Amino acid sequence: MLKDKIEQYLLEVQKPSRYSGGEVGQVVKDKSKVDVRFAFCFPDVYDVGMSHLGMKILYSLINERENYWCERVFAPWTDMEEVMRREQIPLYALESFDPIKDFDFIGFTLQYEMSYTAILNMLDLAGVPIFQRDRGETIFPMIVAGGPCSCNPEPLADFFDLFILGEGEEVNLELMDLYKEMRDNGATRSEFLKKASQIQGVYVPSLYDVTYHEDGTIDAVTPRENAPATITKRVMVNMDESYYPKQVVVPFIEIVHDRVSVEVLRGCIRGCRFCQAGFLYRPFREKSAETVCQQGKALCESTGYDELSLSSLSTSDHSQIEEMLDQLLTYTDERHINLSLPSLRIDNFSKSVMEKVTTIRKSGLTFAPEAGTQRLRDVINKNVTEDEVMRTCRIAFEGGYTQVKLYFMMGLPTETDEDIVGIAQLAEKVVDLFYSMPERAKGKLQVSISTATFVPKPFTPFEFEPQTEKAEILRKQAVLKKAIKSKRIKASMHVSDISQIEAVLARGDRRLCQVLYDVWKDGGYLDSWDEFFKAERWYSAFEKNGLDPAFYANRTRSYEEVMPWSHIDYMVSKKFLIRENQKAHAGETTPPCREYCGGCGANKCLGRPCFP
Amino acid sequence: MKDYRITFEKRGRVKYISHLDLNRCMIRAIRRSDLPAWYTEGFHPHLYLMFPLALSLGAESICEVMDFRLTEEVPDDEILSRLNASMPEGLKAISVHEPKYEAQHIGSACYDVTLQGENLSQFWNDFISQEQILTEKKTKKGMKTIDIKPMITIEGMTAENDNLCLSLRLPAGNEGNLNVTVVTDAFQKYAEKPILVTKILRTKIFCQNGEIFS
Ligand code: SF4
Numbered sequence: 001m002l003k004d005k006i007e008q009y010l011l012e013v014q015k016p017s018r019y020s021g022g023e024v025g026q027v028v029k030d031k032s033k034v035d036v037r038f039a040f041c042f043p044d045v046y047d048v049g050m051s052h053l054g055m056k057i058l059y060s061l062i063n064e065r066e067n068y069w070c071e072r073v074f075a076p077w078t079d080m081e082e083v084m085r086r087e088q089i090p091l092y093a094l095e096s097f098d099p100i101k102d103f104d105f106i107g108f109t110l111q112y113e114m115s116y117t118a119i120l121n122m123l124d125l126a127g128v129p130i131f132q133r134d135r136g137e138t139i140f141p142m143i144v145a146g147g148p149c150s151c152n153p154e155p156l157a158d159f160f161d162l163f164i165l166g167e168g169e170e171v172n173l174e175l176m177d178l179y180k181e182m183r184d185n186g187a188t189r190s191e192f193l194k195k196a197s198q199i200q201g202v203y204v205p206s207l208y209d210v211t212y213h214e215d216g217t218i219d220a221v222t223p224r225e226n227a228p229a230t231i232t233k234r235v236m237v238n239m240d241e242s243y244y245p246k247q248v249v250v251p252f253i254e255i256v257h258d259r260v261s262v263e264v265l266r267g268c269i270r271g272c273r274f275c276q277a278g279f280l281y282r283p284f285r286e287k288s289a290e291t292v293c294q295q296g297k298a299l300c301e302s303t304g305y306d307e308l309s310l311s312s313l314s315t316s317d318h319s320q321i322e323e324m325l326d327q328l329l330t331y332t333d334e335r336h337i338n339l340s341l342p343s344l345r346i347d348n349f350s351k352s353v354m355e356k357v358t359t360i361r362k363s364g365l366t367f368a369p370e371a372g373t374q375r376l377r378d379v380i381n382k383n384v385t386e387d388e389v390m391r392t393c394r395i396a397f398e399g400g401y402t403q404v405k406l407y408f409m410m411g412l413p414t415e416t417d418e419d420i421v422g423i424a425q426l427a428e429k430v431v432d433l434f435y436s437m438p439e440r441a442k443g444k445l446q447v448s449i450s451t452a453t454f455v456p457k458p459f460t461p462f463e464f465e466p467q468t469e470k471a472e473i474l475r476k477q478a479v480l481k482k483a484i485k486s487k488r489i490k491a492s493m494h495v496s497d498i499s500q501i502e503a504v505l506a507r508g509d510r511r512l513c514q515v516l517y518d519v520w521k522d523g524g525y526l527d528s529w530d531e532f533f534k535a536e537r538w539y540s541a542f543e544k545n546g547l548d549p550a551f552y553a554n555r556t557r558s559y560e561e562v563m564p565w566s567h568i569d570y571m572v573s574k575k576f577l578i579r580e581n582q583k584a585h586a587g588e589t590t591p592p593c594r595e596y597c598g599g600c601g602a603n604k605c606l607g608r609p610c611f612p
Numbered sequence: 613m614k615d616y617r618i619t620f621e622k623r624g625r626v627k628y629i630s631h632l633d634l635n636r637c638m639i640r641a642i643r644r645s646d647l648p649a650w651y652t653e654g655f656h657p658h659l660y661l662m663f664p665l666a667l668s669l670g671a672e673s674i675c676e677v678m679d680f681r682l683t684e685e686v687p688d689d690e691i692l693s694r695l696n697a698s699m700p701e702g703l704k705a706i707s708v709h710e711p712k713y714e715a716q717h718i719g720s721a722c723y724d725v726t727l728q729g730e731n732l733s734q735f736w737n738d739f740i741s742q743e744q745i746l747t748e749k750k751t752k753k754g755m756k757t758i759d760i761k762p763m764i765t766i767e768g769m770t771a772e773n774d775n776l777c778l779s780l781r782l783p784a785g786n787e788g789n790l791n792v793t794v795v796t797d798a799f800q801k802y803a804e805k806p807i808l809v810t811k812i813l814r815t816k817i818f819c820q821n822g823e824i825f826s
Contacts, residue, residue, distance in 0.1 A: 007625070008808070011670045016628040024640070024700045252629040252637055252700075304640030304698070306659075336651055336659070 003097040006089055013079040017252045018046035021094035025249040025303065027063040027070070028095050035067040036176050039093050039100040039141075041108045043118035044528065046074040050249070051257035053311060054109060054147065058168055060245035068176055071095040072249070073106075075118045075526065076125070084125060091126040101127045104179060106141045107172075108160075110149035113505035114498060114528035116156060119145075120520040123159070130517065131158055132206060137188040142179065146172075148280055150203075151233075152458045152565040155505050157205035158513035161189070162196055164203075165568060166233025167266075169243050171201045197227040201234035203568065210510055210564075216551055218509060218562040232569040233280075235605040239266060239287045244295050247302040259307035259340065260299040264292050264324070267602075268313040269593040273381045273584050274370070274409065276457035277313055279572045282602035283610045284317075284593055289324035296328060300337055307338040315341050317594075365396050368407040371415075372422025379414050379584050383592070386426065393430050400441040404430055404448070410476050411454040411468030413584060420476050423449060424483035431486045449491040451480070453499035457506050459570050461580035464557040467503040469550075470495060497535035498527075503553035509564035512552075515541045573601040613650060616691065617679050617711040617826070623672045626702035631666040637700065638678060644698035647691065650681035664715035664825070665784055665817055668791055671723075673814035677825065679711055712826050718785030719820035722767065723792045725778045726811040727799075732776035733769070735803045740766065747798050760798065763790045775810075784817065 010016035031037075040059055042049030049055065055072070062070035071093035076084060083089065090099040100106055106128065108119050120130055128143065129135050135143075145153065146164035153163040164171055175196060182192050197204040207227040211219040223229055236242040248260065265286035268278040287295075296308050308328070318324060325339070332339045369384055371377045377384060393404060408423050427447050434445045453473050456462045468476075477493045484491055505512065518541035519527075526532045542549050557563070559578050566574075576599060583590060590598050594611050597603075603610045622634070629637065639659050642649050651657040662679040682691075688708045695705045729735075739745070745761040768779035782790040792812055800807050817825040 010628055016669070017625075017633065020625040020628045022625045022701050024644075024698075250640060252626075252633045254633075254636070302644070304643035306639075306643065336657055 001097070002089070002092060002099065005087070006092070006097065009083045009087060009089075012083060014077065015047075015253050018074065019076065019080060019094075021097070023249050023251055025247050026072075026095055027059070029063075029069045031069075031096065031098075033067065034069045036069075036105070036180050037103045038062055038068065038070040038105040038107060038176070039073050039103045040070050041073040041100075041106060041119075041122055042075070043108055043110075043115040043122060044075050044526070045077050046251070047253065047255045049074045050251050050255045052109065052111065053261055053263060054168070056245055056248045057243065057263075058172060059249070060247065061169060061243045062172065062176070064243075065173065065176075068173075069095075073100055073122070075122055078526070078532070081121070081125070081525070091122055099126065101141060104140045104142060104183070105176070106143050108143075108145040108147075110145050110147040110153070110156070112528060113149060113155075113502045114533070116505060116516055117520045117524040117527050119156070120159065120516060121525045124520075130520075132161055133158070135161075135189065137190065139179070139183050139187060139189050139192055142189070142192070144175070148277065149506075151276075151280055151568060151570055152507065152563075153203065153205065154210075154510045154564040155508040155512040155516060157510045159516075160205065161193060162202055162204045164234075165201045165231060166570070167236050168234070169236050171199060171234045174199055175202065194225050194227075197225075200232055203231040205510075208567065218564060218566070220562065221567045223567075230567050230569045233571060235283075235571070236266075237285070237606060239285045240291045246295075246298045248299065250303045250305070257309070258305075259309050259338075260296070260303055260305045261309040261311040262292050262296045262299065263287070263312060264310045264315055264318050265312045269317055270314060270383070271381055271580075271590050271592065271598065272370070273379075273461040273580055274412065274454060274457075275313075276460050279459045279600075280570055281313065282570075282572055282600060283606060286318050289318075289320040289327060292324055293327045293331070297331055300332075300335065306336055307340060308332060309340040309342055311342060317592075365393075365401050365403065366405040366407065367392070369426065370407065370409050371412060371419060372408065372424070372426055373419045375587060376412060376415060376419040376422070378587050378589050380409075380412055381580075381584070381589050383589060386429070389426065390429065390433055393433055394437070397434055397437055397440050402434075402441050402443045403446050406430070406447065406449050408449065408451045409454040410451045411473055413462060413465045414587075415468075415476075417476070417479050420479045421483045423451070423480055424485075424489070427484070427489045428486055431488045434488075445488050447486075447489045449480075449484075449489060451477070451491070451493055453495065455499055455503045455506060458563065458565050459572055459577070461577050461584055463507065463563065463577065464559065464561075464581055466556045467500065467553045469554055470497065470500065496530065496533070497538070498530075498533055500549060500553050501527075501535075501538050504549045507564065508552050511545065511547060514545050515547060518544060571600075571602040571605060576600040613681060613683055614685050615679065615681050615711055616708055617677060618691070618695070618705045618708045619826075620676050620678060620699075620703060620705045621672075621674050622667060622676050622703055623674070624702035626700060627670055627672045630669050631663070634667075635661060635663065637703070641695060641699045641703070642680065645694040647686060647694055648683045650683050662715075665718055665721070667814060668793055671792065671812040671814060674706075675814055675817055677817065709826065713819050713823075716786050717819045717821070718817060718825055719783065719787065719822075720781050720818045721784040721814055722779060722781045722816040722818075724811070724813040724815055725780060725792065725796060725809070727776045727778070727796070728774055728808040728810050729776075729803070729805065730774060732774065732803075732807065733771040736769070736776060736778070736799065739799050739802045740764070742802075745798055745802075747794055749794075760790060760794060763788075764795060779815075781818075785820075787820070 059070050062068050143161050145160050146168050150163045193204045196202050207224050209222045213219050267281045267284035269284050370382045430447050456465045519537050522537045524537050649659050660681050664677050691708050692705050744759045748755050749758050765781040770777045796809050819825050
């Protein structure tokens with residue numbers, strides 16, 4: 001048995017329980033009673049993948065169906081990969097220890113672009129042909145993907161049978177149902193794909209032809225075989241009625257986010273122009289306070305976790321946040337459970353919310369003003385003012401905080417050196433505020449600044465914008481360093497070619513499939529880990545394929561250009577994105593959706609205004 | 613408030629979880645069991661849990677011991693059934709009782725070790741009849757060479773085909789501890805050929821006075 005064979009080698013690798021399964025909450029079924037088997041693959045190591053909420057939802061959702069079985073698969077760390085290749089152990093699923101090559105579905109979640117090489121390596125470890133065209137007509141395994149990066153799946157188009165766009169709760173089951181029916185009737189892979197392309201939210205890339213202009217931009221994307229001209233994402237309209245697990249797998253080893261979490265809302269009302277998630281997950285929908293509490297309690301009880309997190313893009317925008325916290329805290333206090341709110345916003349971080357949270361834990365505060373001056377914050381529509389930053393810091397300092405982390409981006413559209421100096425000035429003001437307060441907490445203040453290179457993403461108003469080149473980012477960092485005077489401020493700056501590669505893949509087209517393949521062939525794997533990312537691999541693969549990374553990363557697109565994702569509809573209209581881009585350049589802000597509807601079009605799935 | 617000690621098994625693939633992970637796993641199991649666990653006082657209260665003797669990664673056991681405290685008395689069989697209902701596959705509480713000895717009383721432990729390879733009993737006999745068995749040990753002051761031979765007591769040995777089963781008694785606890793993997797590693801090095809360690813099972817923990825630790 002494969003399980004016994006694997007066990008022989010587990011003591012050779014770090015954290016062997018990444019590979020041995022058997023956790024509380026895992027679902028094991030009798031194979032002979034299962035009709036469709038799904039291998040849910042996370043293209044990163046166990047510790048990262050197990051922290052991912054979407055996987056937990058879909059795992060439980062599929063397993064609720066008696067005759068469907070979903071299992072977990074993660075990317076092996078390099079030590080285990082070596083063992084697997086040496087001993088010819090194929091990639092297997094943690095629940096059954098069966099090789100995933102024989103599964104009906106192999107599904108990947110696309111969370112970040114730098115995980116793409118891990119996907120290719122996992123397919124290879126599984127023994128599945130990397131290119132879709134080499135898989136033949138046998139209907140299984142169907143190689144599918146979903147998750148936020150599906151909004152521009154083109155750099156992966158040649159490797160996948162189909163992509164799932166938007167929220168997967170319904171469409172995953174619809175696909176599995178269709179598959180079961182067609183497989184039982186002897187259908188081939190292409191017959192299934194043709195039919196599947198008719199389901200809303202399913203994109204079958206092999207049914208589309210892409211033609212290019214001489215300058216390398218796209219001329220047209222043309223569907224074949226009756227596939228729809230535009231593919232529209234799926235949305236769960238009612239969050240209270242959407243499926244949410246009562247039990248999740250409880251890992252033995254410590255994972256990145258080692259806690260249970262309840263998703264309190266989807267979407268975001270803010271409209272920060274750089275934030276892809278803020279547009280991809282529109283429209284804003286929330287769960288009632290009651291549902292959140294009930295789901296949180298159920299998860300704490302079934303798992304035994306002592307930390308519960310309320311997750312979303314902006315938890316404090318929930319309309320019943322205080323009520324929800326009150327209710328939850330009565331429960332969590334009594335049960336010795338920490339309540340964590342990872343995404344509190346600076347502007348409505350009220351004193352009462354803060355007091356509630358500080359009764360639980362008093363660690364550092366993190367704020368993301370994203371830009372150093374009000375002008376640039378207006379450009380990116382991060383509606384946070386300096387006064388708000390100061391007011392919140394004052395509350396925080398009164399509450400005993402002595403550590404503040406400030407997050408910024410560098411290379412934003414229209415950015416000048418004045419904006420960079422503004423980052424230092426803002427941090428200096430926080431320092432001054434602290435020392436001007438007689439009632440401040442004891443101890444030394446530490447303000448840390450962290451800056452990341454801005455990566456323009458599809459379906460944002462900045463999808464047209466060029467990324468700033470590395471040399472210019474380095475120059476800007478030097479400007480920032482010079483502008484910092486106080487010893488209480490620590491700036492962590494880090495530049496890597498990863499940002500440019502990420503920018504290439506984010507807005508890339510199908511011609512990049514060959515680049516990805518070449519990078520992987522050259523040893524590329526787990527590229528999201530600094531220790532494994534090798535820039536030369538990427539640049540030589542671009543060269544080999546006659547492609548220029550700057551064409552994808554550092555070029556301004558016209559509003560008329562056909563984007564690689566033009567045939568994909570995330571319900572946010574291009575007209576709106578253009579409008580927002582123009583407003584950005586004019587330095588005009590757009591208010592949050594709750595105050596004013598900017599008319600992005602996402603409400604069409606609700607059939608009513610988002611905030612009636 | 614009452615102190616309890618359980619003896620439990622750690623068998624099968626839970627042998628791949630480290631001591632630290634076992635601790636976290638047990639905390640969660642007790643929380644799921646809904647037993648009235650006692651938490652420490654103070655700003656960050658945590659569930660009180662104590663393991664008198666750690667087990668190395670990769671080893672199984674039928675005699676692990678864990679101490680915890682409940683805020684009120686609960687019948688023994690209820691503790692066992694509630695814990696067993698909430699523990700992962702491979703962990704099983706066998707008995708519960710009041711702690712009699714303390715961790716510092718522990719003196720030795722017994723292990724069944726199964727090895728696989730050709731002619732192993734011959735190699736083993738040669739290995740164990742050496743004058744000294746020197747191994748390197750990591751200490752705070754760096755590497756130190758120690759002779760482990762006087763620390764090993766062989767309580768049984770059977771050989772069948774390519775399998776060699778040993779019963780070893782080794783010092784354990786604060787007063788001097790010899791990890792069973794130190795012995796198997798030294799043997800592998802001596803034999804200069806691949807030897808598969810197919811099983812390490814801790815079978816008993818003794819006090820210095822010779823009684824079973826309970
Ligand atoms: S339709 Fe209006 S309110 Fe709804 S997400 Fe779009 S801009 Fe916001």
